[in-house]
Amino acid sequence: MQLEDQPLAGHIPAQDRLVRQLLDAGRFTRADAAFDELLAGGANFVDARWVRSTVLVQRALVAWRLGRIPLALELITEGWTELDTQPPSGGSAAHTVSMLGFLLEGIGRRGPAMDLMALAVQIARDSGDQPALAHCLLREGLSRVFRAASQPDQAAHQFAAACELCEEAQSLAKPGPVKRAALAVMARALSGTDELETAERIAQETLTLGRDAADNYAMAIANWALADIRRTQGVMTEARTFASRALEGAETIHESILMMRFSRELAEICRNLGDSVGEAAALRRAVTAAVSAVDILKEGLGQALEQRRVATQAQRMAMAAREAALRDPLTGLANRLGLERMAPVLLERTDAAGRIPWLVLLDVDWFKEVNDFAGHTAGDVVLQEVANLLRRECRAGDLLCRWAGDEFVVLLVDAAEYSREAGPIVAERIRSAVNTHDWRLVLGRLEKKPTVSIGVAAGPNDLDQLFAAADIALYKAKRAGRNRVETDGEQTGSG
Missing domain, CATH: 1.25.40.10 (Tetratricopeptide repeat domain)
Structure with missing residues (x-):
């Protein structure tokens, strides 16, 4: 024509x-x-x-x-x-x-x-x-x-x-x-x-x-x-x-x-x-x-x-189903499966670029009290607010995940400026953001407002080893009084 x-x-x-x-x-x-x-x-x-x-x-x-x-x-x-x-x-x-x-x-x-x-x-x-x-x-x-x-x-x-x-x-x-x-x-x-x-x-x-x-x-x-x-x-x-x-x-x-x-x-x-x-x-x-x-x-x-x-509709439905399988429906972050699927690729890319990967593992303090005294709906809103704070404090290329319950994971990768201090710096920024967040609209005058305890670990480029090291650091932060960051025996923040 x-x-x-x-x-x-x-x-x-x-x-x-x-x-x-x-x-x-x-x-x-x-x-x-x-x-x-x-x-x-x-x-x-x-x-x-x-x-x-x-x-x-x-x-x-x-x-x-x-x-x-x-x-x-x-x-x-x-x-x-x-x-x-x-x-x-x-x-x-x-x-x-x-x-x-x-x-x-x-x-x-x-x-x-x-x-x-x-x-x-x-x-x-x-x-x-x-x-x-x-x-x-x-x-x-x-x-x-x-x-x-x-x-x-x-x-x-x-x-x-x-x-x-x-x-x-x-x-x-x-x-x-x-x-x-x-x-x-x-x-x-x-x-x-x-x-x-x-x-x-x-x-x-x-x-x-x-x-x-x-x-x-x-x-x-x-x-x-x-x-x-x-x-x-x-x-x-x-x-x-x-x-x-x-x-x-x-x-x-x-x-x-x-x-x-x-x-x-x-x-x-x-x-x-x-x-x-x-x-x-x-x-x-x-x-x-x-x-x-x-x-x-x-x-x-x-x-x-x-x-x-028909093919396009089927393709979109399949893509949506795959995407949904890798996402936490409450927070919109990656879920455990999403982390396990995406982390190896990101870690390999980080290793090829000669950069240091960091894994930040955080747990919401006093979350049981939130559910017991404010209700599970309020608890869900707290988790959503924490997810939003993570998005605000992290880079677009970082992998954010709701691991389970009130536990979250941040994988810091593929950024030239991330150095051997990047993990603790970002973790402290997250801790401070949660600590200073105004929770009154969500929880009213609840005696113990939510904070986060954070464990941080750097390299090697293996998700299981990173997670194990960060989990040990998180346990130290909880034992030391919560609302703090622990890594390699060092700590920041206080409750």
């Missing part, structure tokens, strides 16, 4: 743009060879400099135009899945969502198609990317014209909406393919609202601009608009001429959606003229073949999209 293949400055790599330009020029053999060269490194490989979902959808549309339907389905599925990994935002995401919507419109899945195109326009507006917004407005405008032409009961509303969309698109676009296409589509929409004089002026202007730029796409739509104008005026011979030119233009650039639309309308004009032999008969065969091909595509793409949705 050339509409999707208009230049997207900054959004797709130069080699992808070259393939598209060859297609637009009707040089299909060279385009096919260039596309093979582009995909030699793997159809789904996209350099990290580019937005992967945008490039994949662009390649899917190129594959479609080259007749490589299985590859197109694979790429469109991969592109949509990639887009699902995070909420879409920015100009590239707007392009991608809009192209997906236009593709669905082309195969008859109109409900989700219009939803996607409307979403794309909003994303583009929010991003402030005017070129992207112009593209998205144009795609939605053309889709509404297609709907109006095939659904007479909705024609007035759809044509009016298309006029507004295309008028805004051409006002935003710089001179070039998008502006010419928007003018052409607007001419067709104005023809549908019986504003024939304005429609013809714009269509003729677009033809002139299109000839100067060798823009077959804009000229095809402009001729389509002129065919409808002449048919409305009852000048059927000229209507047939313009419709034939529109179809020839679409065929020149392998635009299957336009070919199907224009051939059907040309067939109707020919029937009105009584030309049932020759051209009309050939067009009917072309329409039949096109409809058959689209039916196959509908089924294939529909299955691919449903499979993608």
